[in-house]
Amino acid sequence: xxxxxxxxxxxxxxxxxxxxxxxxxxxxxxxxxxxxxxxxxxxxxxxxxxxxxxxxxxxxxxxxxxxxxxxxxxxxxxxxxxxxxxxxxxxxxxxxxxxxxxxxxxxxxxxxxxxxxxxxxxxxxxxxxxxxxxxxxxxxxxxxxxxxxxxxxxxxxxxxxxxxxxxxxxxxxxxxxxxxxxxxxxxxxxxxxxxxxxxxxxxxxxxxxxxxxxxxxxxxxxxxxxxxxxxxxxxxxxxxxxxxxxxxxxxxxxxxxxxxxxxxxxxxxxxxxxxxxxxxxxxxxxxxxxxxxxxxxxxxxxxxxxxxxxxxxxxxxxxxxxxxxxxxxxxxxxxxxxxxxxxxxxxxxxxxxxxxxxxxxxxxxxxxxx
Ligand SMILES: [Zn+2]
Numbered sequence: 612x613x614x615x616x617x618x619x620x621x622x623x624x625x626x627x628x629x630x631x632x633x634x635x636x637x638x639x640x641x642x643x644x645x646x647x648x649x650x651x652x653x654x655x656x657x658x659x660x661x662x663x664x665x666x667x668x669x670x671x672x673x674x675x676x677x678x679x680x681x682x683x684x685x686x687x688x689x690x691x692x693x694x695x696x697x698x699x700x701x702x703x704x705x706x707x708x709x710x711x712x713x714x715x716x717x718x719x720x721x722x723x724x725x726x727x728x729x730x731x732x733x734x735x736x737x738x739x740x741x742x743x744x745x746x747x748x749x750x751x752x753x754x755x756x757x758x759x760x761x762x763x764x765x766x767x768x769x770x771x772x773x774x775x776x777x778x779x780x781x782x783x784x785x786x787x788x789x790x791x792x793x794x795x796x797x798x799x800x801x802x803x804x805x806x807x808x809x810x811x812x813x814x815x816x817x818x819x820x821x822x823x824x825x826x827x828x829x830x831x832x833x834x835x836x837x838x839x840x841x842x843x844x845x846x847x848x849x850x851x852x853x854x855x856x857x858x859x860x861x862x863x864x865x866x867x868x869x870x871x872x873x874x875x876x877x878x879x880x881x882x883x884x885x886x887x888x889x890x891x892x893x894x895x896x897x898x899x900x901x902x903x904x905x906x907x908x909x910x911x912x913x914x915x916x917x918x919x920x921x922x923x924x925x926x927x928x929x930x931x932x933x934x935x936x937x938x939x940x941x942x943x944x945x946x947x948x949x950x951x952x953x954x955x956x957x958x959x960x961x962x963x964x965x966x967x968x969x970x971x972x973x974x975x976x977x978x979x980x981x
Pocket of ligand 1: 697698699700702707718719720721722723
């Protein structure tokens with residue numbers, strides 16, 4: 612860590628004076644600094660060809676990848692360059708510079724910069740080969756999931772049963788539906804839509820959108836797009852309630868927008884997230900289940916903050932147990948963790964659906980226990 616930190620400090624110093632270089636040269640001077648052979652996985656033995664890497668980078672513009680991971684520019688600079696909060700460190704004023712035409716980034720805060728692959732390494736905290744694997748997987752899946760999510764969104768207003776279900780779960784505001792990009796999978800029509808657009812059936816099967824026998828995997832489900840996945844909540848009691856497509860559930864929901872808050876509310880369900888956001892708690896995020904994956908845990912610990920753990924008050928105590936364990940682990944990382952006690956048998960969604968309001972929830976936050 613010592614040598615890396617030193618290298619970063621040096622780069623940071625250079626970065627300030629070489630602001631112009633990002634747009635002038637083909638490569639930012641900081642790109643690959645401290646690594647003379649950025650693309651040699653195994654020095655001297657080329658296992659990945661330069662051409663394949665260039666192709667990958669061409670197919671995934673850095674800006675697309677950033678935006679798909681919730682990054683938003685705060686302002687535009689000259690020559691189309693963008694400045695926003697850095698997704699790689701706890702950033703409070705925009706210091707992350709992106710040049711979309713060259714697909715390069717540089718952060719004036721943490722001094723790190725490079726191309727798409729470097730970004731994936733840093734963002735997912737993985738080594739080069741894993742970053743490549745993640746990007747390949749993302750390249751195959753992203754356009755398809757994007758298309759499917761768009762189709763499901765079109766379907767939502769056309770299906771009264773879906774809108775009625777959302778109402779029943781307290782989801783009413785059009786801004787919220789827009790913000791979460793909520794859609795509906797009626798079943799029996801996605802496959803036809805995507806194949807008409809030219810996606811091969813094999814790709815739909817691989818993504819898990821279509822079953823092995825060729826039916827739409829999601830039927831009568833409210834759909835929420837996630838980072839690299841689609842969560843489907845069944846509106847019928849006869850099917851399993853929660854479904855994800857194969858693959859990781861991804862990071863914390865909407866994390867890039869939430870991480871700037873010094874106090875964060877963590878819930879386990881997307882409908883919990885929805886009612887809190889609708890009630891004006893924009894500092895809410897969701898782990899989709901009360902067990903955080905390693906990536907979500909790292910995200911939560913990427914800065915100093917207070918985390919309000921608002922898991923379900925299930926009758927079997929599993930939510931409280933999970934909250935207790937997580938609070939302990941967060942404190943070990945130097946974070947301030949507080950457990951919010953909902954009335955017995957409630958989750959944040961049912962709390963709001965059954966007449967709970969913003970003021971009442973606020974007082975639950977204020978009385979949260981360590
Ligand atoms: Zn940074």
